[in-house]
Amino acid sequence: MTPLPDDLRLDRRRKAIIAAARELFVEQGYERATLAEIVTRAGGSLATVYKLFGNKDQLLEAVVFESAGSGEAVIREAAAAGLAPVPTLHRIAKGLHEHFLDPEVIALVRIVIARSISDPQFARQFFERTANPTRDALETVFARWQADGVAMDGTPGFLAEMFMGLFVSDLQTQAISHGLGISPLPDRLQERTNFFIAAAGINQLAESAA
Amino acid sequence: MTPLPDDLRLDRRRKAIIAAARELFVEQGYERATLAEIVTRAGGSLATVYKLFGNKDQLLEAVVFESAGSGEAVIREAAAAGLAPVPTLHRIAKGLHEHFLDPEVIALVRIVIARSISDPQFARQFFERTANPTRDALETVFARWQADGVAMDGTPGFLAEMFMGLFVSDLQTQAISHGLGISPLPDRLQERTNFFIAAAGINQLAESAA
DNA sequence: GCGAAGGTGTAATGATCATTACACCATTGT
DNA sequence: ACAATGGTGTAATGATCATTACACCTTCGC
Incomplete structure (x- = not known):
């Protein structure tokens, strides 16, 4: 879907258009954002947008799939620090919170959900590329802890879920419904993490075998 | 917002229009649903829609606010059965699952989220009228249990959240992203409830003092 | 310098509705 | 029966874009 590596001009144009489109989609949503305004911000011409992306729908897909990352990195980093399970979980919670409650991410999620009415595949793909890898990374961490002898109630998959x-x-649902201002404060995040730790039956003193 | 109790004709018209609108909004979402089609299904005339609701936005508001219930009733009923906390929680979980994962409810949630981009107030109001009463009803139940001597880790408000x-x-997020077919089976629901019970530190043997 | 190949700007084109206007029909109370 | 009051059907009106068409520049290899 990204041919023409021989021509740098096109590639630069493509990046500029995606950046402008992302900006406008985040600001106004998909329906309200007009291609004309995107072109105004990106510079260049409407014809180029059509040449590169085909139509507005495909432009959105490109924007969403090139923008939305998963929480994998956050989880790997936290796990790699070699801390005990409990502090690791606190760190992961904070990292996921920062990643998934970023206002731009929330805005994209809103757009994806809005489009899920007419295009269920699109929503499914989006969550498969964002939530699933995050879930899997968590599962991996939990499985390693169990293998290392940390007591946990439940399979790694269930606990990850x-x-x-x-x-x-x-937290995303809250962000969407109450606006972004009311997202949980750090101490409420800790309370949540403790809730999880209690449910999973993780021994507070367990040490990681990393 | 519902005047004219003296005239039954208008009231009947109003109900028919809301029903047709709700049906079409659920099927196609807000943007795609046209007033013309709503009128076709409801019978009557476009002019009446404008007389009764003012415009399409306000029609949506009427539909959403007259359609979406909360999980209060389910919770009250379960609590009133006089069972012990643990089976009561299982019952509440099942009830909430049925209520909030109803395909029509999910469709309305999608619409509300879609509109939250341009109208944050609307989304906030919706959740205040659906999620909040449910949460409050739960909190009340938990508080009563605590007062009755059931051991629980955490304030009733936090546990309700x-x-x-x-x-x-x-579960709603999953329904939206994976489609409605993959909503959790009953046994997965039980597993979840047990997770909650463990986290809240509820004694499996605790009896309700009802 | 030169001539493509590829962009650019701008102006149609067309479709889709929300919204409004208007002339006509039905019901209801007298 | 007889106006009203209120509803119905249908046909403008207008606005908003996505999408397409086209004539004109630029840049780059040669």
């Missing part, structure tokens, strides 16, 4: 529910789904 | 996160936000 619960963690995602408490720290991604629920 | 966690419960909502696990049984409403997260």
